[in-house]
Amino acid sequence: MSKNTQGSINNISFTQEEEAKLMELCQYALDCARHNDVESLQTLLDAGLNVNLSNESGNTLLMLAAYNGHFEATELLLKCGALVDKKNDKNHTPLAGVCFKGYDDIAELLLQYGANPNGDGGMGLSPMNCACFFGRKQILKLLLQYSHTKPTFLQKLALFFFNIKNTKRVREM
Template sequence: MQATAAEEARYAELQRIALGAARHGDLTTLAPMLDAGLPVNLRDEKGNSLLMLAAYHGEQAAVELLLGHGADPDARNDRQQTPLAGVAFKGHLEVACILLAAGADATADQGGGRTPAMFAAMFGHTDLLTLLNEKSERPRSRMLGLKLTSWARLVSALRRWFVPRKLA
């Protein structure tokens, strides 16, 4: 039996609703959908999983819900980025802790040899960088992490220096 065009359109709409619910941390919508059998590793047109969207937007409760339903903590999008890399880019320390506790790879190559720690350093998230360095299993990554921590501090200082200030 094949789905009708109307059924396929409704399923596509339900997918859009689920992706939006993950992005906005709408557990009232997302939880029943997962309980009813919505694929926990559902992806959008860019390959972003529900978990990637929730993590990137700092939605801790949605991240926990999705991981509790078996979401892959290292599911990559079409750009080969993991949820932990998205979190490192945005600086969501608490979400990073949740992902790492669920087994996310702190040293996963995001393409071109870039790691989540490099994203954290690039955007001056020193607390997140420290966490990622602690979770790194590779000695070379830890050494690089020390250099990246210094780099992240410099980036943070430069941002504070160049942020326009209001004159009194």
């Protein structure tokens, strides 16, 4: 926003003071997601907060909740319609972040809500590749169950290395 005495968002005018309070409220919502304050997050969403609110880096409420390992906040946001594959400014999805961090339960939750296990995360780091690269054996098994494409050579190598062979998806390769 400009430094004028008034700003506007969606043709609604705000004074600088109102704009500052709105920005403070948005930051509070992002902090609620980051710290698993589910009760406050629910109150904000019930009051009309955009479930896909993002920070200056493009990290949505869902990305912050998932990346910080907060199952409850992640589930709440998904139930409220958060975009499961929304990418941040680095082209990362919540699922790729969870694969990096190793949160099996949140990976499964995101997949149940339709997260793409093969989506391009930039630099060849799909969630599947991320799980391979960081040695996330359990997450790799989950990703294979939800994947609709054949594994790449790198992914097959990881499956061999991790001795993953007892899933239906692996037997079909």
